[in-house]
Amino acid sequence: MPKDDRLYGKFTLDFPDNYKILPLSDAAFRCLVEATLWSRKQMSDGLLARRYALAKWGADVLAELATNDPENPSLIEVEEGWMIRDFAEHQDTRAEIEARSARNKAAGQRGGLARAKRRAKQVASESLSESQAETETETETSTHVGKTTHVSNARKRESSSTFSDGTPIPEEPPAGPGENVVVGEIIPTEIGTAARPRAPRAEPAHKSTVRLVLGGADYPDATINQLAVQVAKLAGKHDAELIAEALREWDRRPPGTLPAYLPNVLGDVVKARRARPTTRKSTTDERMAAVQALKHQPAPEQRRLG
Structure with a gap:
């Protein structure tokens, strides 16, 4: 029987009886299951885009899932839409x-x-x-003419080294091409095979960098690993201090911001740096021009007379 290659979502056997799930309305229960399967198929890591979610399930259903527990609701509202809580711990x-x-x-x-x-x-x-x-077929050929049987030269030389008149038989010439x-x-x-670039992978040093920059923040290992993958991708293109500042900025973002957004956060950090006001020092040529301008100004009495 061929292997089933369809994609699957993971739900525990006691999922419907969970204290947060059991009181849900039918629409909210269906929404949570459909949203989980949709996110797994689209590989959005639990993020439900706002416009899609509102069009698919409606604001009331989403609000019910975002308030079914005071501390750990099933959905968390973020800037982009809603995040499925603990998606990375249960789904691929x-x-x-x-x-x-x-x-x-x-x-x-x-x-x-x-x-x-x-x-x-x-x-x-x-x-x-x-x-x-x-080769074997070509070296073992013989011919028949009438009733007389002619034996190949090779067999004649095996029986005698001379012809019937006593003339020596010459040696067989070497094989030609x-x-x-x-x-x-x-x-x-x-x-x-064609060389393919290796995808960046998180090394222990990248994970240590994430933990060090976040100051021991109590993030799950899955989040640390995903951040380390992003750090590995950025390490060859940006300096370490810029990456560290992006990690700190990511830590300050609202809950539910995906680790995959770290490159976007780094872009925001770069823009913020460029927007900071800088005091430009005057060059030597500009200072000399200012001195010459002062020399050519008329005296106070001359300005009044003029």
């Missing part, structure tokens, strides 16, 4: 899906390379067998 995130896809692709490439090498060896072996069979050639086994040297 975009980073996890992409990493799994990369591993599967690499494994498939290795399997294809091994099959290609085996096939090349098989073709070379078949070619060698065919060449050897053709194309005669009795044995084809050796052809072994491919290498079957290459």
